[in-house]
Amino acid sequence: MSSNGAYARYTANPNPYDQSSYGGAASSGYGGGYGGGYGSGPAPGYGTASYSSPTYRGPSVSASASSPSYTQPINNVNPTDSADDRSKRGKRSIALQALNKNVLIWAGFFTVSLFVYFVMSGGDFSFLMTYGAMSRMFGFGILNVKTFKSQRATGISAKTLQLYCIVFFFRLTSIIRHEGYLPYDKSGDWLYHFIEIMALIFTASALYGCIGPFKSTYQADCDKFGEFNVPPGYGAVYLAVPILIVAIVLHPNLNADFLSDVAWTYAMYLESVALIPQLYMFQKQSNGVVELLTAHFVAALGFGRIMEFVFWIYSYHELATSSGSTLPGYLAIISQFAQLVLMVDFFWYYVTAVKNATPLVLPSYSGGNMV
DSSP states (O other): OOTTSTTGGGTSSOOTTOOOOTTSOSSSTTHHHHIIIIISSOOSTTTTOOOOOOOOOSSOTTOOTTSOOTTSOBTTBOTTSOHHHHHHHHHHHHHHHHHHHHHHHHHHHHHHHHHHIIIIITTOTTHHHHHHHHHHHHHHHHHHHHHHHHTOOTTOOHHHHHHHHHHHHHHHHHHTTOOTTSOSSGGGTTHHHHHHHHHHHHHHHHHHHHHTTTGGGOOTTTOOTTOSSSOTTOTTHHHHHHHHHHHHHSOOOSSSOHHHHHHHHHHHHHHTTTTHHHHHHHHHSSSOEEOHHHHHHHHHHHHHHHHHHHHHHHHGGGOOOTTSOOHHHHHHHHHHHHHHHHTHHHHHHHHHHHHHTOOEEOOOOOSSOOO
């Protein structure tokens, strides 16, 4: 190597320690001055192998198992996964959380139901009436949570709430004054009254949210049931008035009081059609998507109706007129069965949505069909 090379300063001085170099030359330094500048020829250091400039070629195949590889996933995230795969995993996680909430809501309701049945009812068959009332109260409680927590009244039919306010009011005017239509078990002493009062309060509260503080979010353009030749928002009269006439003409006589018997009968008949404006509104929504808490509300009302339907199948003969005719009993069964038929498709989509923790989507119709 020339003394003027780039590394000549290492060869200018003799070996200060008077030791032999690694290649055997006393003054050549590490392999004769690094082989004349990195690869100009074979260097005597380290045998006869040449030393070339280092080049990064990625992780070595022969690296030990303990050496980290740059292609190994970090925090269990595979860098080869696409954004769609990561998005799907995130959606599945959110769906699982929603499913857990759905399960907790209904698990809480059924737990309270068992407590009431074993502690406060005496186990009589008439508890089904109380159970149906509990389910209605539960449904309107969910609706209040949805309305006031989100501060929105989207997807809620004010007409259905108006009809249910009438239902609970007339039923209470009958059962508070007389005992003819109360459950036979201990729940008929005071619990049934309390449940109906709370249901009325919850219903009125939800209605207040729709026409009061959250009116700007109320979808009046979808809640159009029965608005023919009546002021906007009064379409429910097409259900309330005809059914009142039917209740006056055909009613049982368990209380032996005309006003009390008509009031209770009117509440029962009217409840069978009170959900029609809500179902109508669902199908008039442009996207057909129903918020899950609103769906829980409707499902709870439907579940309560199923409980009462089972009860009246075995007890309809008690709803007899003063002349002994059981026609009001048959009419009660037919009206409740008609409501359940109207809700069959809703129950199907509801169960599917809850099972998959996805939004409830009902088929929407742009025509004039009611349901």
